[in-house]
Amino acid sequence: MADVVHGDRVAGATGRDGTGVLQLDSISLRVLTPNAEVLQAVMGMLLPACSAAEPAAAVQWTLRVEEHRTGVGDAGELFQGRLLLELPYGGRRLAVVGMDGGVMRLVAAYRRGALPVVMEVDARQRVTRLLVRSGDGIGLRWADYLARVFFASRLLGAGWRMLHASAVAVDGRALVFLAGRHGGKSTLAHRAVRNLRAQFLADDLVLIGPGGTVVGWPTRVAVPAQLAGDAAGRRERRVVAGVVRERVLFTPAQHRATLGVEYSPPVPLGAVVIVDGSGAAEAGVRAEAADAQTLGRAVAGAADVPQQLLYVSDPLGLMGGPRLADQSAGAAPPVGLLAGVPAAVLRVALERLPQAPIWQAVEGVVSGLGRRR
Known part of the structure; x- marks a missing residue:
């Protein structure tokens, strides 16, 4: 499927069911979300650095973006007493809050003062689920961040x-x-x-x-x-x-x-x-x-x-990418x-x-x- 970017809209890049597939150097990611604006934002950010594949194409990983009506709690309480990964220049913070049945669960804040979101990483199913409170536009920005981490971490691990x-x-x-x-x-x-x-x-x-x-x-x-x-x-x-x-x-x-x-x-x-x-x-x-x-x-x-490199690395395995040592090797x-x-x-x-x-x-x-x- 051809990559066509008209202004801030992406033509021919997504399926009717809220599915988009991005590909770069034989690496591919499926993005699933019922929110058409979120899908357009992710595809619009990554195209044409990536190309758009058919929605039914085989992929290495899937990113599911879902919105819900209730919040996940106070950010200060959620992060308190936990080992944090905090990125410089913007204050993005992530903390692992549990493992259940092989699924890693994290809370994250895109910047200080932002509402927390939940990420669930299932390495066996090769799926990352992003749960954001309805109307939280800042929280939804994690979607294109995760998509960029997926591609860049793998490319860097392959010698780019x-x-x-x-x-x-x-x-x-x-x-x-x-x-x-x-x-x-x-x-x-x-x-x-x-x-x-x-x-x-x-x-x-x-x-x-x-x-x-x-x-x-x-x-x-x-x-x-x-x-x-x-x-x-x-x-x-x-x-x-x-x-x-x-x-x-x-x-x-x-x-x-x-x-x-x-x-x-x-x-x-x-x-x-x-x-x-x-x-x-x-x-x-x-x-x-x-x-x-x-x-x-x-x-x-x-x-x-x-x-x-911190912003395109995957040290916590959010998108199943190589860890920092493997990436630099x-x-x-x-x-x-x-x-x-x-x-x-x-x-x-x-x-x-x-x-x-x-x-x-x-x-x-x-x-x-x-x-x-």
Whole structure:
């Protein structure tokens, strides 16, 4: 079944009975829920990083999302005295409350102050059941979180690597942007969508397979205010190294619907651009070929993502994925991950990135970009 994403709606991806099947690299997940909006939200988040399979397709795991009228109790009392898993930056908390007949039962809160939800994990039946109080929109957000954990934990266990990078697809191949924190990755990805008619992959995290396949991992999208214009979204303003940074934040569905951005499915690796803004204020815009040592350093820095990996790992076995030790055992070293493809170092002052003639500069190293402007 083809993946079709129109704005914030998914066409042809779900069955009439509240069933959707997602697939990525021979890994497949069934999502069951009577709530059509929840199913659309999960499918809309994961497509087109994943593809949509027929609802009757065979799968490795099933996620059932159910709503009920009564709550499960006070969050403070439920978590008190239990061993907690708490994720940084957002306060998601999970605690195992019991095992019965091989089914692990947990309580979880998506963020501090949120209503608790219940998760039941049946490894023998390969089913995770998410129970949320009716009307609890925050609790329902666990659904796409669990779906992302299912795929990412298995891919990482199979030798894929996660990079702190942005990427777009140009002529069916991935153009990956590497930079330090607040180094311009999002700006380059969104400029490429606008200037090069590129398809969007990701502006923060990408997964790269052992064979060079690039998957844009679905996360919140942060568009530089200069490129978002008057688009409605949550605005964030920070001062970084003395420079004011204002961004507009979207979910992937909002990003597609509000700005009309076309997303790309997984594509082969094509080229790499490394952003270097150090000492470039008076030097204009320059690009040069990146040697193996420079590329290796940039990749090693981008692969250092311990906090991000926590959000796509499955240490409690929520979705039957590999544990952290098994997951890391399959990871290839980052050195050489992007070797063998054209790579350029782009030297430009970061404050100039939104307007500078960057594609013409990069064209001499990574062909086929400047002339598309």
